[in-house]
Amino acid sequence: MQSLWLYLYFPSLQLDTLLEQMRGQGVEERAYVVVDQQANRVCQLNAFAYSAGIRLGMGLASAALLHRDLQVIAYQDDVTQGRLEDIANSLYLITSDICFFKPHGLLLRVHHMLGLYGGLKAYWQVLKNQLAEQHVHYHYATGYSPLAAEMLARVGKNCVSDDQSWLHKQVLNCVLEDCQLDNNVTNKLSRVGIKTVADLLAISLHDLAQRFDNNLATYIGRLTASLAHPMVFYHPPEYFSRYLELLYEIENTQFLLNPLQQLFRTLETFLRTRDLITHAVQLRFYQRDHPPLECQIGSQQGEYKMAVWLSLSRLKLESLQLNSPIYALNLSTNNTQVRSPERPDFFTGKQGTVSRLKLLSLLQAKLGEQALYQPRLVDDFRPELAVQAAKLAKQGNITMPLYALRPSFLLPQPCPLQKKVRLIHGPERLNTGWWDHHPVIRDYFIARTPQGQWWWVFKSPEQHWYLHGIFS
Amino acid sequence: MNPILEHLKNKNLLWQGQQRILQSDANSTGFSDLDEQLQGGFPDQGVVDIHSPFGIGELRLLCPTLVLRQQRYDESLLIFIAPPLTINSEMLGEFGLNLEHTVVIQTSSVHEVLWSTEQCLKSGCCHTVLVWQQDLEIAQVKRLQLAAEKGQCVLFMLRQSKADSLPLPVTLALKLTPHTRGLNSQITKRKGGWPSGPFIIPMQQYWPELSIADSAQILHFEHPHSHVG
Structure with missing residues (x-):
């Protein structure tokens, strides 16, 4: 099978990402540029800046002179990379082999996908629709080798074709500056009169290898697809x-x-x-x-x-x-x-608007997670340990024998009894916990205050009286 | 009959003096004297305002209702909002409440108490909400009332009685005072019915220990419980 590659070149990823947040707020009427701070060069610009005369590669000073209200944004590599991954992630749904050509490009292996989509035209249509959702500018081109596709996309050919001879002709027409070659090598080649790719390919590889370093030979080999291009394909993240x-x-x-x-x-x-x-x-x-x-x-x-x-x-x-x-x-x-869909009962008369779990998450979001709890029981005689507040979770309550009468409310700490009460019922003696450093020896009584409140009080071995609960 | 009156009557917004609505037994409060006064029991949905001093048995009065409602709407939630102290799960469990379907919301700000009450009421996934909130305005209660109707839920508001409190637009208002055998109670307001005179709700059947027989003047030591672990 003849191999075919598609290269997508995104010239202004960072700017597109930023401007998408403000769509419809008049950003088309303002000039925005992204400036590479290290090189002090304009590296991305929007259409309005272009019409003001600003071009890629311009210095910041000249760009600022060309437009009064120029909005300048510093270039950030991680934003661009993050966005490139998003795009790859979305394209992965329709095409299988994606390779990053950082920082601005994606390479797709096309020839494996043609059988699925029934031809290059249909494949490109699907791809184009998927890219439209991303709202980014891009250039594209196909090529019989990855480097050829990249070169054609970078010069903005914007063509999709599987005609080998036509594609080869397009590559030959490119000038050396379009190749991703070292500046020194380009200069050296132009000094000996080699200006276009056609000139370069006319010279035999053997002669070139004698004059220039190995990299150039490798480049030419990869461009003409006589050497394999090593690449790592993209796998979408799990999270x-x-x-x-x-x-x-x-x-x-x-x-x-x-x-x-x-x-x-x-x-x-x-x-x-x-x-x-x-x-x-x-x-x-x-x-x-x-x-x-x-x-x-x-x-x-x-x-x-x-x-x-x-x-x-x-x-x-x-x-x-x-x-x-x-x-x-x-x-x-x-x-x-x-996901497993919830099944609300069609026949129950009572139809809530919110499900139980939705209500709880709503409350937790507003009040904080600690505000909600579920009363729970722990098998212990000591009242302060038997009662526990559990965070909301699926936990079955343990079944335990429940003893005598217990009050509805417990004080956080037993507090000294400071009121005259009448003992109505009791005592109930608790003598436990000697094994875990929290011994409890108490005689519990049910008492009634003159106001008619029912209190749960206890007497310690030291004959001190405490209030511990209220029978509300 | 006047068409407007008929319309209001059909929507159950108007009632006639001679008519006594008999509610079903399913709403029984668990106390026969109270059932009789309420002609059946607590309303199935709406707001019930309970004025009572703290700690005389006002929560225990609701316990049988809570258990019954929980059995009826088994997957629904029972919610306690802003209780003044820690709710004792041992007591709830002892009375037969399923703690898995019980949630306590502990928050102090009035705004959050009212907001969460409204959310719970209108959600449709709670059968009963209990809220301890002292000061309420008419507009707020009205809003809670609408939310309770939307979610077919009943809200019990437990408040300490104040002399100057305004009558609120609730379905039922009860005033409780302590009594040696249970509670002394009075229906002060009721939708579709007349207020009642004071009557006694005996509670010995559930809590014999929490009552004083009139003759008994001495301390009883008949059933000493003792747990030694």
Whole structure:
């Protein structure tokens, strides 16, 4: 089978990512550039900046002279890389072999997929639709070798073809500057009169190897597909984690909902395509001048929908205190499970709007996890140990024999009895716990105050009286 | 009949003096005297306002109702919101409540108490909510009442009586005072019925230890329980 490769070149990933947050807010009318700080060169720009005369590779000073209100953003490699992974992740749903050509490109192995889609044209149509969802600018080209495809995509050929001779002609027309060669090598070659790829390929490999280093020979071999190009194919991550850089810093938590919605939408797509749900998501807010804030949002009933997560996080955000403005967000989840749909009973008359687990997660999100608990029993005679508050979890209560009358409310600590009471019933003696350093010797009585309250009081061996509970 | 009156009557918003609505036995409070006064028992949904000093047996009065309701709506939740002290699970378990379907919400701010009460009521997955909240406004109670109707849930509000408290738009209001054999009680407000005079709810059948027989003036030592571990 003749091998065919498709290269996707994304010239302005970081800018596209940032501007997507502000779609419809007039960003098309403003000039934005991304500047590589080390080289001091414009490396990404939007269409408005281009029409103002700004070009790639320009210095920051010249760019600023060309437009009065130029918006400058510093280049960040990790944003670009993160976005490239997102795109690869989304493309993985329709094509199997994806390879990263960092920092701006993706290479797809096409010839294995043609049988599935029935031809290059149909394949490209599907791919194009998938890429449209990402809202990024890209150039593309096919080639019979990875390097050829890359070269054609970088010059912006934007063509998809499996015609070998036509593709070869396109490659031959390229100039040496389009090759990903070392500047020294390019200069050396141009000094001996080699300007285009056609010139380069006209010279026999043997002669070139004598004059130039091994790298050039390897490059030519890979370009003409006579040498295999080693590559590592992409495998999508098992867990979801997404970093989002904000276009401007946010101080008010309510304004965070918009970027959060974008994150939750990608989470929904991630989970839905895998038919998964998750019970908790971790949000990390990166604060200027302060360590990042972590917060976990849980849903007792596993969930994947954006709207549900958004309403839960809205409650959480109400109680969130920011120390300083936020410049980025990260959303991750590492605990997913296969979705099993809930089956509400069709015939029961009572139809709640919320399920039990949904209600509990709603309450937990607003009040904090420690505010909710389930009363539990532990097999112990000592009242303060028998009663335990458990965090909400699926735990069957142990069955244990329950003894005599117990009060409805217990004081956190027994407090000295300071009121005259009338003893009505008792005593009930507890003498236990001598084995675990928490011995209890008490005589419990039921007492009634003159106001008619029923109290649970006890007498210690030292003849001190304490109030321990109330029969409410 | 006037069509507006008929409409209101059909929607059960209007009742006539001679009519006495007999509710089903399923709502029985577990105390025959109270059942008689309420013509059946506590309402199936709505807000019940209970005015009582703390610790005289106001929660115990509700215990049989809670158990019955839990048995009836077995997968639904029973929720306690903002109890003044730790709820003793031993007592709940002793009375036969299933603790797995019981949740306690402990929060101190009034806003959060009311918010969580409303959420629980309208969720439709709780059968009974108990809330300890002293001060309530008419608009807030009205809102809780609507939420309780939406979720077909009953809300018991346990409050200490105050002299200057306003009458609230509740389904049923009870006033409790201590009594040697149980509770002294009075229905102060009731939707679809008349308020009652004071009457006694004897509670010896469930808690013989928590009552004083009128003749008994001395301490009893008949059943000394002793647990030595």
